[in-house]
Amino acid sequence: MAYFLYYLVFLPLSYLPWPVIYGLATGLKWLNWYGIGYRKSVVVSNIRRSFPAYDDRQVRSLALDYYGFFFDSVAESIKLFSMSKGAAVRRCKVVNPEVVDHLREAGRSFIAYGAHFSNWEIAALSFQPQFAGFQVMGIYSPLKNEVLDKLFRDNRGRTGTQLVSRRVVQEYYDEHDGTPTVEFFVADQSPSNIIWQKLLWTTFLGQTTAFLAGPERYAVRYDRPVYYMNLRRQGRGYYTAKLIPITDTPRLTEPGFITEAFARRLEHEVRSNPATWLWSHRRWKRSVPEEVASLLRTHDHLPPEYAREG
DSSP states (O other): OHHHHIIIIIHHHHTSOHHHHHHHHHHHHHHIIIIIOTTHHHHHHHHHHHOTTOOHHHHHHHHHHHHHHHHHHHHHHHHTTTOOHHHHHHHEEESOGGGGHHHHHTTOOEEEEEOSBSOHHHHHHHSGGGSTTOEEEEEEOOOSSHHHHHHHHHHHTTTSOEEEEGGGHHHHHHHOOSOOEEEEEEOOSOOOSOOGGGEEEEEETTEEEEEEOHHHHHHHHTTOOEEEEEEEEEETTEEEEEEEEEESOGGGSOTTHHHHHHHHHHHHHHHHSGGGBOTTSOTTOSOOOHHHHHHHHTTOOOOTTTOOOO
């Protein structure tokens, strides 16, 4: 079934002209809003929680803008199955790769924080040709269907990007051969099955929110400089990526500083360009543990090795 979907649906669709595939995306936007309703309640709820001053008209407008972007990004991701490396680079340009030249020359790897913001699928395809002297590595969540997982993994990696399952990240670091690497973490997902003390709790979009502290722990343990990858949509099918430094000396930062800096940068981006964040993700699907809520209510600080109040 998975091969059927790929060879008879996804791959043929990828050869459609851009105007046609965007026309289909626009049609799906309206069909979803008035009919299918894919995660519509989640999107509306997330927007209301994050922008409490919005009235019904503003909430509806942002939700529609989001679905417009969402289905455009689905269309763009399908186009990637037949997109050349040169086309991918033209459509997602890293504007300042030279800011990490000193790391490449020193033979050092670095961590780049990303988020479910703009189209990370096209970024995965375009980054390797733009970071000369570095191996680009991306952490990803495997699909349940092994055939589809392989098809999507092979497509994402066909320009040279190395993909590492989130289940074996520690093994990757233990076996890393020292090649200068750009290590991408998409770090805004909702944590699952992790005890609350191992998360960073902060205020994000006006809500008490947990962030995974794993990338920060790897940065400190393996002395990786840290950057935020600012990915912005410039128009349909076109993006720019900019590296923004967080720290070149992670072992000198206070516990929680790196994760907090990422949260603040991402919050700024979401407020500036709200339609291109993944509002259909159940970001706040779990309640705040009573231990955390109690500490926040009394204005006490959470243990500094795990959290910092925003």
